[in-house]
Amino acid sequence: xxxxxxxxxxxxxxxxxxxxxxxxxxxxxxxxxxxxxxxxxxxxxxxxxxxxxxxxxxxxxxxxxxxxxxxxxxxxxxxxxxxxxxxxxxxxxxxxxxxxxxxxxxxxxxxxxxxxxxxxxxxxxxxxxxxxxxxxxxxxxxxxxxxxxxxxxxxxxxxxxxxxxxxxxxxxxxxxxxxxxxxxxxxxxxxxxxxxxxxxxxxxxxxxxxxxxxxxxxxxxxxxxxxxxxxxxxxxxxxxxxxxxxxxxxxxxxxxx
Amino acid sequence: xxxxxxxxxxxxxxxxxxxxxxxxxxxxxxxxxxxxxxxxxxxxxxxxxxxxxxxxxxxxxxxxxxxxxxxxxxxxxxxxxxxxxxxxxxxxxxxxxxxxxxxxxxxxxxxxxxxxxxxxxxxxxxxxxxxxxxxxxxxxxxxxxxxxxxxxxxxxxxxxxxxxxxxxxxxxxxxxxxxxxxxxxxxxxxxxxxxxxxxxxxxxxxxxxxxxxxxxxxxxxxxxxxxxxxxxxxxxxxxxxxxxxxxxxxxxxxxxx
Numbered sequence: 001x002x003x004x005x006x007x008x009x010x011x012x013x014x015x016x017x018x019x020x021x022x023x024x025x026x027x028x029x030x031x032x033x034x035x036x037x038x039x040x041x042x043x044x045x046x047x048x049x050x051x052x053x054x055x056x057x058x059x060x061x062x063x064x065x066x067x068x069x070x071x072x073x074x075x076x077x078x079x080x081x082x083x084x085x086x087x088x089x090x091x092x093x094x095x096x097x098x099x100x101x102x103x104x105x106x107x108x109x110x111x112x113x114x115x116x117x118x119x120x121x122x123x124x125x126x127x128x129x130x131x132x133x134x135x136x137x138x139x140x141x142x143x144x145x146x147x148x149x150x151x152x153x154x155x156x157x158x159x160x161x162x163x164x165x166x167x168x169x170x171x172x173x174x175x176x177x178x179x180x181x182x183x184x185x186x187x188x189x190x191x192x193x194x195x196x197x198x199x200x201x202x203x204x205x206x207x208x209x210x211x212x213x214x215x216x217x218x219x220x221x222x223x224x225x226x227x228x229x230x231x232x233x234x235x236x237x238x239x240x241x242x243x244x245x246x247x248x249x250x251x252x253x254x255x256x257x
Numbered sequence: 258x259x260x261x262x263x264x265x266x267x268x269x270x271x272x273x274x275x276x277x278x279x280x281x282x283x284x285x286x287x288x289x290x291x292x293x294x295x296x297x298x299x300x301x302x303x304x305x306x307x308x309x310x311x312x313x314x315x316x317x318x319x320x321x322x323x324x325x326x327x328x329x330x331x332x333x334x335x336x337x338x339x340x341x342x343x344x345x346x347x348x349x350x351x352x353x354x355x356x357x358x359x360x361x362x363x364x365x366x367x368x369x370x371x372x373x374x375x376x377x378x379x380x381x382x383x384x385x386x387x388x389x390x391x392x393x394x395x396x397x398x399x400x401x402x403x404x405x406x407x408x409x410x411x412x413x414x415x416x417x418x419x420x421x422x423x424x425x426x427x428x429x430x431x432x433x434x435x436x437x438x439x440x441x442x443x444x445x446x447x448x449x450x451x452x453x454x455x456x457x458x459x460x461x462x463x464x465x466x467x468x469x470x471x472x473x474x475x476x477x478x479x480x481x482x483x484x485x486x487x488x489x490x491x492x493x494x495x496x497x498x499x500x501x502x503x504x505x506x507x508x509x510x511x512x513x514x
Contacts, residue, residue: 225506236497237497
């Protein structure tokens with residue numbers, strides 16, 4: 001790429017694809033991808049595009065145009081190896097559409113590897129739009145320079161999501177009752193490692209749910225400060241603190257200057 | 258309040274008002290407030306309402322109806338003393354409407370006391386809707402059980418916002434270039450105290466801006482992990498970590514059970 005001719009904020013487009021990525025591979029563009037690259041982003045033929053599929057790291061490809069809304073990508077070389085680190089899991093009570101979409105977008109930016117929408121006693125949504133949430137996660141993964149897209153599980157009752165919980169994965173539970181220690185204090189001495197975060201719906205967890213969660217030896221109930229946070233805010237705060245204390249926030253971005 | 262007759266998720270409405278709050282005071286409701294309490298929230302006469310004005314703590318009042326869309330509030334007693342702790346300041350590059358509104362709402366939930374929109378080399382918005390952002394901040398303050406509403410300053414060039422910066426207030430700067438230490442590491446050993454956070458626009462800061470910021474002895478440049486965060490996500494992550502390490506996240510909420 002002739003970097004010197006590009007504005008300082010130029011970034012090669014990043015696309016999530018399903019196909020395997022390997023040296024010499026040629027990927028046809030879908031009509032939608034071709035339109036996006038040529039018409040929306042106004043990329044010229046031979047422009048560089050970055051690709052990832054969740055398995056093979058990140059690859060640079062050259063864009064070739066074969067028609068008005070048609071083209072293909074010729075893989076040039078690997079730019080990043082596959083990720084070795086799997087991110088946190090986020091369990092969240094199904095809430096309204098807009099905050100749910102915000103949770104999916106921001107959790108993807110923050111490195112979550114699995115999103116598990118759950119039904120709790122006070123959650124009031126019976127379905128999620130899985131296709132739409134997947135599209136939001138893909139877009140956020142493309143934009144945030146992730147190498148994978150988080151898996152979005154089907155909506156399930158909270159007890160089902162906890163039934164096979166791996167014993168080596170700490171589950172941090174946002175407890176709004178004011179009785180749990182602040183998250184940073186609760187995790188004093190905890191070693192970096194796999195974790196999950198569970199946040200409840202607007203009305204909080206029922207007392208019976210909190211009592212039940214307190215019986216589980218992989219659970220740490222924590223508070224997020226003195227104010228009342230909306231459900232989606234609690235999810236973002238818990239993920240930010242979790243990634244800073246236990247996760248990959250200690251890693252820097254690849255240097256860009 | 259007869260708690261036993263109320264559902265577990267019941268919460269008295271909280272309203273921000275301008276008037277002084279003191280024992281025996283009677284506040285007329287605006288037509289809008291009366292409609293909100295009687296028609297939207299369906300509160301009956303004599304229902305309890307909580308009030309705050311940013312100066313006098315929080316007060317409980319009883320709702321009296323004097324007409325279809327008219328009523329008043331009779332102050333009963335103080336429920337919380339005035340806050341003694343002032344929150345962090347958030348400087349953010351003016352960005353598009355939706356993410357700006359998200360920043361204002363979430364920063365209010367997270368305890369910010371001053372919001373300072375700034376113009377940077379790569380920010381691309383020349384104005385903010387001050388009235389609308391103030392309404393969003395008031396609503397978030399009511400909902401999050403704050404005792405005050407953050408001040409929202411006029412949009413100004415970044416250098417102006419830094420001109421009179423108090424030397425005892427650390428300014429944490431989100432640096433996306435991959436050269437700054439992770440925020441938690443950068444603040445190792447820092448003592449709780451006043452701080453500000455500065456986040457740039459989508460395209461990041463110009464190199465000259467980052468170099469200039471690095472010359473200031475109250476600035477700490479920090480990274481937020483290995484992914485690219487949107488501007489509004491960086492603001493929320495920086496505030497969450499800042500409040501956990503330097504701010505009031507060590508305080509618990511009043512116990513609600």
